[in-house]
Amino acid sequence: MTYIEINGSPATADTLRLPALTSYGHFTAMQIRDARVHGLDLHLERLRSATQELFDGDLDAGRVRADIRQALEAADVRDASLRVYVYWPEGDERATLMVTVRPPQTMPTGPKSVMSVPYVRELPHIKHLGGFGQNHYLTAALRAGHDEALLTDPRGVVAEGAITNIAFWDGESVIWPDAPSLLGITMALLEPRLPSTRRRITLADLSSYRSAFLTNSQGFAPVRRIDEVEYTVDAGLMRQVSEAYDAVAWDAI
CATH class of the missing domain: 3.30.470.10 (Aminotransferase class 4, branched-chain amino acid transferase, N-terminal domain)
Structure with missing residues (x-):
């Protein structure tokens, strides 16, 4: 209700x-x-x-x-x-x-399957009401058996998920896509608390990363694959993400 x-x-x-x-x-x-x-x-x-x-x-x-x-x-x-x-x-x-x-919601923590789509949001830095495009592609991803859509521009540059931010792991650093996108609140809280950097990432680069994870207001979860690229679900990485998020203070409304 x-x-x-x-x-x-x-x-x-x-x-x-x-x-x-x-x-x-x-x-x-x-x-x-x-x-x-x-x-x-x-x-x-x-x-x-x-x-x-x-x-x-x-x-x-x-x-x-x-x-x-x-x-x-x-x-x-x-x-x-x-x-x-x-x-x-x-x-x-x-x-x-x-x-x-x-009612409260929490992102299921099981590994996610993600499908890349050729779409980016207008005025992506604003969480605006014009969500038809991203919802259309998210629905397409769900119908195809995936959990999330990955928004990419015409050059294949990775921006964000339809309803998430995405980060990649190379074994040492958390890499957030350097592209026009919404700065999610969970991303903004995690980025300074993890060994983070931003980098331009394209679809051709996806196989060069070891792991990936998604974030939004409901939490975070590892990615097991994007299209045909498979990722390691790194328990150590996800523990590090969880500990960083748990360290964030709760603010009274």
Whole structure:
């Protein structure tokens, strides 16, 4: 079941008209446990910067936090999958915030199969509402028996997963693709806590890496193959990733 509030009040048929009829906006997705979240400051900055870029307006972090707390309290939960959506109808003095609350989710930790696809997101640095293309290719990957789609540009440069970031392991360093993409919150938390570097990676380079893993707000998991390239599921690497993530503080909303 999903509970929805808009501007701090339970959603109604009238207030749901805006998100139902508007495809211009942005959001962030988080996993909340005991009314706390990893990387709260990163979520708030993501919302602030995207609001500035898309609407040329300010978004008060205190208001966002208050609306999240209000929605959790009204839904009577402390553990949740929660999203904050931002819209700004023309003529309004401030943004419209929609908060959705669903049961908590965790990424299954089993090794993933990934299918590369010839697609990259528009304005990839923004977590925007224009998700048709990535959802189309993710659906195609799932129908083909894979777990995720790997977005690549016309030159075969690897960018990101449809709903994840991807990292590669050469035995010494974690390599994140150096390409236009969304800086996921989990990636942003892990990158400085692991021996990380960024590098341009193409489909032709995939076989040169020993292992790979995916990250998003629901967690992380190893990759066992991309297309015909198979990877070692490195228990030591995944333990290192897990320990780095466990070291991240939980922030009170």
